[in-house]
Each structure stands twice: as structure tokens, then as C-alpha cells.
Amino acid sequence: MILFRKYYKEANDDLQPRRELIDEIFEKASKRESRKIYKLAMRYGGAVAAVLVISATAIFYPQIQKMNENYLVTVSEVEKDATLGGDEEKLSTLVEKMMPAKENHAQDKKEPKSDSIAEEKVINGTAEYEIEKEARAITEDFAIISGRVSLESISDVIETEKEVVSSFLYSVFGEIDRETQNQHIFEIAGKFEDGGETFYIGRWRWWVVDHSSLLTEFVLDEKLSQMYECRIEEGEIIWTTENNFLEK
Amino acid sequence: MEEKRHVIEKNFDMVYRLALSQTKNREMAEDVVQETFLRFLKTDRSFESDEHIKAWLIRVAINCSHSIFSSSWHKKTVPMTELSEEIPFETEEKGDAYYAVLELAPKYRAVIHLFYYEDMSIEEISKTLKINSSTVKSQLSRGRKLLRERLKGGYDFV
Numbered sequence A: 001m002i003l004f005r006k007y008y009k010e011a012n013d014d015l016q017p018r019r020e021l022i023d024e025i026f027e028k029a030s031k032r033e034s035r036k037i038y039k040l041a042m043r044y045g046g047a048v049a050a051v052l053v054i055s056a057t058a059i060f061y062p063q064i065q066k067m068n069e070n071y072l073v074t075v076s077e078v079e080k081d082a083t084l085g086g087d088e089e090k091l092s093t094l095v096e097k098m099m100p101a102k103e104n105h106a107q108d109k110k111e112p113k114s115d116s117i118a119e120e121k122v123i124n125g126t127a128e129y130e131i132e133k134e135a136r137a138i139t140e141d142f143a144i145i146s147g148r149v150s151l152e153s154i155s156d157v158i159e160t161e162k163e164v165v166s167s168f169l170y171s172v173f174g175e176i177d178r179e180t181q182n183q184h185i186f187e188i189a190g191k192f193e194d195g196g197e198t199f200y201i202g203r204w205r206w207w208v209v210d211h212s213s214l215l216t217e218f219v220l221d222e223k224l225s226q227m228y229e230c231r232i233e234e235g236e237i238i239w240t241t242e243n244n245f246l247e248k
Numbered sequence B: 001m002e003e004k005r006h007v008i009e010k011n012f013d014m015v016y017r018l019a020l021s022q023t024k025n026r027e028m029a030e031d032v033v034q035e036t037f038l039r040f041l042k043t044d045r046s047f048e049s050d051e052h053i054k055a056w057l058i059r060v061a062i063n064c065s066h067s068i069f070s071s072s073w074h075k076k077t078v079p080m081t082e083l084s085e086e087i088p089f090e091t092e093e094k095g096d097a098y099y100a101v102l103e104l105a106p107k108y109r110a111v112i113h114l115f116y117y118e119d120m121s122i123e124e125i126s127k128t129l130k131i132n133s134s135t136v137k138s139q140l141s142r143g144r145k146l147l148r149e150r151l152k153g154g155y156d157f158v
Helices: A004-013 A020-065 A075-084 A088-098 A102-110 A128-139 A159-173 B002-023 B026-042 B050-070 B092-102 B106-116 B122-129 B133-150
Strands: A147-150 A183-194 A197-208 A211-221 A227-233 A236-239
Touching (some): A020 A211, A020 B002, A020 B026, A159 A183, A159 A197, B002 B026, B002 B050, B002 B106, B050 B106, B050 B122, B092 B106, B092 B133, B106 B133, B122 B133
Antiparallel strands (some): A183 A197, A197 A211, A227 A236
């Protein structure tokens, strides 16, 4: 009798993965991390700037009111108000208004996953809590989902149309990635309709020396103006509009 | 990060071989390996033991394989080379055993691979894949029956 277990084990032991793949995984993890920071900067940069402008306005509002007819503020008046600290209350109230989610913080503190509670750094009345919460959401596999459709709804794309779309992507991103010198590969798999718009679904790879490496799956609108990262899970295409690749 | 690297290196071959048995394609198996370990690097989950990590990786790898497989990419993109055209095994027995498993449906493949390659018990497979142990038993039994038919009865499936 031939032992199936013995030969099946030996056959599997003969199959060796590329060891370089381990380094590629860490490189990709690091790239995803950079992209997350970029997304946060894009999303909250404006909000933080707005908070700063409003805070500054709140602090200096009394001085502005005290301006004399020549639109000058005397140093003594500024020093006086600064030492009194009378605007602290106004400032915190204003910031609280900017952060209506404060009420939700109590709720959020009750409900987040138990293993992340200890890491939460809650600073009431600032944007930091929101940013941290958002950072965690983005890393959790599209916790922020902008759209989803069933794979069943994908229809075929004719070859000439695929070529047009691929050519467009090569014209935007180039044949070669400038940073790594890897060749881009764009595959268009199909298209689907969502909310009255038609999207292509495709896969973006790099050709690295002698093999291809998956960067991401993506959806691209038919007008070729929006391109978002997507993921295929349990028979559905799920995407997030956090980052339009075509706006970079 | 060093600890996670150590875990990845330790489980790298295991995840790759499992992914290969599921996808039957080297390129897709690498995608599955990549995605599995990226999820591992991202997760905040605390693991109780090495076995717990292994079970988690197996489950994620199988889910990722199914996602790729069910995504119909292999139908809609350029056809990729299947393993049968690539691997020249040293002996006929090895090749026969390996390719007979690849011909099974994915659900039988997973159970057969974990039982015969990873030496996992029915109970362990049941816990890892989060399926009923009687389902594991019946899938294993059905898988063996199909393998016997394909391998023309010359094998012992202990």
C-alpha cells in the first residue's frame, strides 16, 4: 500500500515560496501606512486649520473690538487680556461647538473593541480623538465603506474598451513607477453600474524583476475622473472614496 | 514588529502551501499570502498562543483564497498558468497525490490539506475553520472517497 499522507506531505515540502515575498509584504505594509497618513492629512488638514483660525479669532476678538479709530491695538490692552484669561471659557465653548461629536465620545468609549480601549487617547474638545478614531477605522479594512455591489452585476468589457482605459491609466501613472522603477500593469476585468454611474473594476500590479505583485484592486468611473481602491469580499466589490488616485 | 516578523517567517511556508492548494496558481497564492500577512500586521488582536495565531492565519488565508477565487478574476483577466503545467515532482507518487487533491472541490481540498499535511485532528480543523466537526468528518470522508477513485485504490489514507 502507498501511504497517501507521506507522498502528499513530500510533494508539499517540495513547493518553496519566494523568500523575497516576506520583505515585499513589509514594504507594502509600510506603503499602506504612509498612504493612511496622507489620507488623514488630506481629510483633516482643512479642519485643523479652520479650528486654528477660529481659535485665534476667539482669542483676539476682544482686542479687535477695542481697536481705536486708527485700527491700532495698544500693547497694554493685549497684555491685560492675556493675563486675565477671560477668554478661555469662550474658546473651549467654541471648540466644543466645532466638535459636536463630544457627546458621542461617551458612547464610543462604551462600545469600541475591548482590545483598543486601553490605547485610546481621549482629549476632550480637540480634534485628536477624532483623528485617532479615524486612523483606526481606516486600518480596519474599509470600515468606511462608500459603496458596494455584488460581483454578479459585473459585465464584460470589450477588448478595445479595455485598451482605451488601460492607455488612460498608463498616461496618468506612467509605464514605470518613478520611485521603485517597477513596471505598472493595469488589468480591466469588467464594469458595473452603481447610482446611475458606470464603473470599471480592475487590478493594479507591479512587475517586479520576474514576477508581478498586486498593489490593489480598483474601481474607475467611466468618465475617467475617479479611481478608488476596492476590495472583493464575500461576493461583493466594496470600495471607499477616501482617496481618489486620479487627484494626486 | 520583530515579533510579527518572526511569526510571519515561521508560518510563511504553511500559509503559502495552503494558499497554493486553494488557488492552484503560484501568482494567486502569493497574493493570498501577501494579503493574509498584511492583515496580520494590521490587526490589534491579541493572540493567546502560537496555535491561536496559526488557526487565525489559516482561516484568513482560506477566506482570502475564496475571495480571489470567487471574484472571477481568473475568468475575466488573462488566464494564468495552472500548477499542473509547472511542477515536475521527483516521483510519480508525489505528483499523483498532489494533483489528485487539487482536482477536488475547494472545501474538500482545505480539509484534506489540513488533515494530511498539517496533521490537524478533526476537532482542530473544526475549531480553526469554525465549522461543525460532523461537517469536517463528512467532508474528509467524501474527499477521501473521491481521492480513492482518482488514485485507483492503490493508496492508504491513514
